[in-house]
Amino acid sequence: MNHVVVVGAGLAGVRTVEALRGRGFDGTITLVGRERHRPYDRPPLTKSVLLGESDTTFVDTDLAALRVAFRPGVSATALRPGAVETTEGELRYDGLVIATGADPVRLPGDGPQHVLRTLDDAHELRAALVPGARVAVIGAGWIGAEVATAARRAGCHVTVVEAGPAPLFTAVGAEIGARTERWYDGIDLRLDTMVHSVEEGGVELVGGEFLDAHVVVAGIGVRPAVEWLADADLDLHNGVVVDERLRASLPGTVAVGDCAAWWSRRFQARLRVEHWDTALNAPEVAAAALLGEDAVYDPVPYFWSEQFGHMVQYAGHHPAGERLLYRGGPEGKWSAVWLRADDTLAAVFAVDRPRDLVQGRRLIDAGARLHAERLVDPEVPLRDC
Ligand code: FAD
Structure with missing residues (x-):
C-alpha cells in the first residue's frame, strides 16, 4: 500500500494517522479536513471553551513528524473505488479511512x-x-x-x-x-x-x-456525516456499516469514530457510538485492519458529561440490560445499573461516583455476575457485589 487517504481531520482521523505510523506504515498519508483548523478535541467546547476558561483545544500531535499531507478546508464530495473527489480535485488512494464524524441536526x-x-x-x-x-x-x-x-x-x-x-x-x-x-x-x-x-x-x-x-x-442530536458517500458502492445504514475489524464493504476501506456503525461481538448488536473514547481508541484497530493485521474492536463503550456541577459517566450498552437498579438516592451521589437476566452487568450510569464507573466498566468487560441485594447498597463497592 502506497497512499492512504484519511477523510475527516477530527480526533478519529488524526488518531488513525498516528496509529498507521505507529504500526510502521511508511507510505504517503493525506489527511483531508473540511474545517480550517488543525485537529482539536470537541468535549471541551461545551465545557471550558463555553465557560471562557480556554480558547482552543488542539490535539497534542505533530503533523510534520507524522509526515502527513494535511489539507485543511478541503471537503470530500464523492467516492468511487480508488479515488476520492474533493473540492480541490481528485485524490487517488490504495487505502481509505472514513472519519467524517457527525453533523448537528x-x-x-x-x-x-x-x-x-x-x-x-x-x-x-x-x-x-x-x-x-x-x-x-x-x-x-x-x-x-x-x-x-x-x-x-x-x-x-x-x-x-x-x-x-x-x-x-x-x-x-x-x-x-x-x-x-x-x-x-x-x-x-x-x-x-x-x-x-x-x-x-x-x-x-x-x-x-x-x-x-x-x-x-x-441541541437535538447529530447525523453521521456521510452524505458525500450517497452514490458510493458502500453499505450505509445509520453511518458507514463496518465489521468488527472496522472494515467497510468497499475493499481497502475502514471507518472510525462517530460515522462508523460497527458490529459488537460483546453486545451482539451494531453500535454507532458518538463518544470521544471511541474516536480515541478505535483508530488502532482501523489502522491494523487497513494494514492487514488481525485486530478486533470490542470495547465496553464509555462516555462522560459535566453538567450542573455533576460528573456524569456511562459505560456499557443498556439496551442489553433488563433490570434497572439504583445505588443511592437522587439527592446525593448515585448510580444506576442495568442487569441482564443472568445477573451480569450490561451498563452503569454514575453521578459523582467515579469508582462505580471504573469498577462497573471492568465488571462488564469480565462478564461478572452481581448480587442485586448487595448492589443496591451504595456503601458496598461495586466490585464486591
Ligand atoms: P468529528 O470530531 O466530528 O470529526 C470529523 C471531522 O470530519 C470534522 O472536522 C468534519 O468537519 C470533517 N468532515 C466531515 N465531512 C467531511 C467531508 N466530506 N470532507 C472532509 N472533512 C469532513 N464525547 C464524550 O465522550 N464526552 C463528552 O463530554 C463529549 N462532549 C462533546 C461536546 C461537544 C460540543 C461535541 C460536539 C461532542 C462531544 N463529545 C463528547 C463527542 C465527541 O467529541 C465525538 O464523539 C468525537 O469528536 C468524534 O470524533 P470523530 O473524529 O469521529 O468526528
Whole structure:
C-alpha cells in the first residue's frame, strides 16, 4: 500500500494517522479536513471553551513528524473505488479511512439558531451568552444540558425545551432522566414540549406559544456525516456499516469514530457510538485492519458529561440490560445499573461516583455476575457485589 487517504481531520482521523505510523506504515498519508483548523478535541467546547476558561483545544500531535499531507478546508464530495473527489480535485488512494464524524441536526424555521459542533460554533455561542440574555436551549440531552450549565453560569435567563418526558430521555430513558430534573434549578425546564420553528426573536412551540429568546441553541442530536458517500458502492445504514475489524464493504476501506456503525461481538448488536473514547481508541484497530493485521474492536463503550456541577459517566450498552437498579438516592451521589437476566452487568450510569464507573466498566468487560441485594447498597463497592 502506497497512499492512504484519511477523510475527516477530527480526533478519529488524526488518531488513525498516528496509529498507521505507529504500526510502521511508511507510505504517503493525506489527511483531508473540511474545517480550517488543525485537529482539536470537541468535549471541551461545551465545557471550558463555553465557560471562557480556554480558547482552543488542539490535539497534542505533530503533523510534520507524522509526515502527513494535511489539507485543511478541503471537503470530500464523492467516492468511487480508488479515488476520492474533493473540492480541490481528485485524490487517488490504495487505502481509505472514513472519519467524517457527525453533523448537528437543525430545527426548522428561518430565525437564527446556534448549533454546537465546531470550535467556531463554540466561539460564536460564547459571545452571545451575556448576563441577562434570554437563551432557549432546545433539547435536554448531553449537549443541551452542558450548554444550559454554561448559560446559567453566564447569568443568562435560560429556558430548556425538551420533547421527551425527562432530561436525557433519549440517552438513558425517562426514569433516570427524571432524577436529573432537580439540577435545572433556576432554569425554565419545559418537558413534553415540541418546537414548531425558530423565528426572528425566539421559538414558536407546537400549539402556538411563542418563547422570546435572544439566543436559540439547537441541541437535538447529530447525523453521521456521510452524505458525500450517497452514490458510493458502500453499505450505509445509520453511518458507514463496518465489521468488527472496522472494515467497510468497499475493499481497502475502514471507518472510525462517530460515522462508523460497527458490529459488537460483546453486545451482539451494531453500535454507532458518538463518544470521544471511541474516536480515541478505535483508530488502532482501523489502522491494523487497513494494514492487514488481525485486530478486533470490542470495547465496553464509555462516555462522560459535566453538567450542573455533576460528573456524569456511562459505560456499557443498556439496551442489553433488563433490570434497572439504583445505588443511592437522587439527592446525593448515585448510580444506576442495568442487569441482564443472568445477573451480569450490561451498563452503569454514575453521578459523582467515579469508582462505580471504573469498577462497573471492568465488571462488564469480565462478564461478572452481581448480587442485586448487595448492589443496591451504595456503601458496598461495586466490585464486591
Ligand atoms: P468529528 O470530531 O466530528 O470529526 C470529523 C471531522 O470530519 C470534522 O472536522 C468534519 O468537519 C470533517 N468532515 C466531515 N465531512 C467531511 C467531508 N466530506 N470532507 C472532509 N472533512 C469532513 N464525547 C464524550 O465522550 N464526552 C463528552 O463530554 C463529549 N462532549 C462533546 C461536546 C461537544 C460540543 C461535541 C460536539 C461532542 C462531544 N463529545 C463528547 C463527542 C465527541 O467529541 C465525538 O464523539 C468525537 O469528536 C468524534 O470524533 P470523530 O473524529 O469521529 O468526528
